[in-house]
Amino acid sequence: MQKTSDIIILGAGLSGLLIAAQIREKSPEKKVLILEARPQPGGRIRTVRSGNSAPVEMGATWLNSSHTRLLALIDKLGLDLVQQFTGQKAIYEFSGHEPHQIVHLPENGGASFRVKGGSDRLIHALIKKLDGVQIRYNEPVTSIFESKENKDSKKGAAGLLSVETSGHKEAFLTGLVISTLPPRLLTATVNFTPALPDEVMNISSQTHTWMSESIKSGFTYAPDNTFWLRPDSAATFFSNAGPLTEMYDQSIDGKHALVGFMHDSFHSRSKKEREGLALEQLNRFFGKSASGFMEYHECVWSEEVYTHSPHKNFIVPHQNNGHPIFRQPLMDGRLILAGTETAATHPGYMEGAVIRAEEVVRELGLG
Ligand SMILES: Cc1cc2nc3c(=O)[nH]c(=O)nc-3n(C[C@H](O)[C@H](O)[C@H](O)COP(=O)(O)OP(=O)(O)OC[C@H]3O[C@@H](n4cnc5c(N)ncnc54)[C@H](O)[C@@H]3O)c2cc1C
Incomplete structure (x- = not known):
């Protein structure tokens, strides 16, 4: 049987890493595990570095003066613009x-x-803050369900959740899952038992994942x-x-x-x-x-199967980004949705990822 984590974060992009870093800073005793599907962190932040060439941004690149939380984070991490x-x-x-x-x-x-120096500097600076947080790569999460292992639950009657990945035989146990997957990808690729409410499934399926069709x-x-x-x-x-x-x-x-x-x-x-x-x-x-x-x-x-999930019907850019349904706790408070598309302001952008990450940590009573 897997050891229990206090919190399992799905995804090691900007949102997942920032949530983990803030929990680590404010509540270092909490046992946090990040499960990431790709072999590397960053998600939609991807800077290609090769030989003596300039770093080339394949994902997120620009920010502006209205991105105040991202600017504050960049400053805190000692990075320059x-x-x-x-x-x-x-x-x-x-x-x-x-x-x-x-x-x-x-x-x-x-x-x-x-x-x-490159957008990935943000990612690497956050990872440096994660001393004691375990990040497991090549662990695509496939299902989340009520666990029978409720003995040591800190959630009382609600019990623990089991998180299964295709990379690992045994499920990971936790009292709280924070997903940072784009909502459309989450509900299209991860099975939930009990099922998520129909409204969440329907809205997620019609939610645009920002820039996920771009080249x-x-x-x-x-x-x-x-x-x-x-x-x-x-x-x-x-x-x-x-x-x-x-x-x-x-x-x-x-x-x-x-x-x-x-x-x-x-x-x-x-x-x-x-x-x-x-x-x-x-x-x-x-x-x-x-x-x-x-x-x-x-x-x-x-x-990129860990960013984009194909859709038959046209989804308008930013459609349903920031929808309030994404900020309601699910599975009796044991599942929280984060990630940039769930932010009330600047959803889709790095700024949205930071805003929602900070909000989630505050709502856990840590911020
Ligand atoms: C081409 C492009 C250009 C962009 N340009 C800009 C820009 O100029 N400015 C700006 O502000 N924003 C830009 N963005 C958007 C920006 O990249 C995102 O807002 C931000 O990186 C989102 O971070 P996130 O952590 O919320 O999500 P993501 O970065 O998508 O992170 C989600 C993580 O979950 C992982 N994952 C997926 N499925 C699973 C699974 N089943 N199990 C476990 N892990 C899983 C993914 O691998 C990923 O690491 C751009 C995006 C793209 C693609």
């Missing part, structure tokens, strides 16, 4: 039938920032080939013709990259095809210099 460089002009391609044009960007467009693409370049930073060029582009719809400079500390989004419809092409088509577009905008890249990186998030 870097302002996103956009330049004063951008390339704009209205359609595939007309030549692209240079447009001037508005002066007061509102600055956005990145975590200096991110990035090219890294050597310091002597930063063609987009030349005065006669533009460091930002927007295109209706694609395949890349928008792209930005992601240079840092003398290392250089152009990173952006590819239209979702290219998900069925091969990586080689996407790379070739993206490069054709860069050649169209910047000339042959673009072909002298160091590395190409991409992430097709709709293929």
